[in-house]
Amino acid sequence: MPLHNIRDGILFLTHADNSISRSLPRAGKRLVPRLLAKIGDEWTRYEEASSLQALAGTSPVIFQSGTYAKAHRRSACSKPLRNVLHQFAWQTT
Secondary structure (H helix, E strand, C coil), rough: HHHHHHHHHHHHCCCCCCCCCCCCCCCCHHHHHHHHHHHHCCHHHHHCCCHHHHCCCCCCEEEEEEEEEEEEEEECCCCCHHHHHHHHHHCCC
């Protein structure tokens, strides 16, 4: 195991929010550090779940033109965060 992985693992285990992150169901050893790295530890930054959804691109966006309306996936978003949230959702099913 490379030295930076060991150092990152120790840093994660000593993080103040480690207990909160580890309580997430089926997040495992790989998803929890990625979630913490992408979301951050300043929880007040996201006032509602919808603001985190908008950042991750998981909230639907309505495209409307005349009488045509369709919901689609947001393209202007943090794609690594969207990937982590999709993996987390898949693991919890």
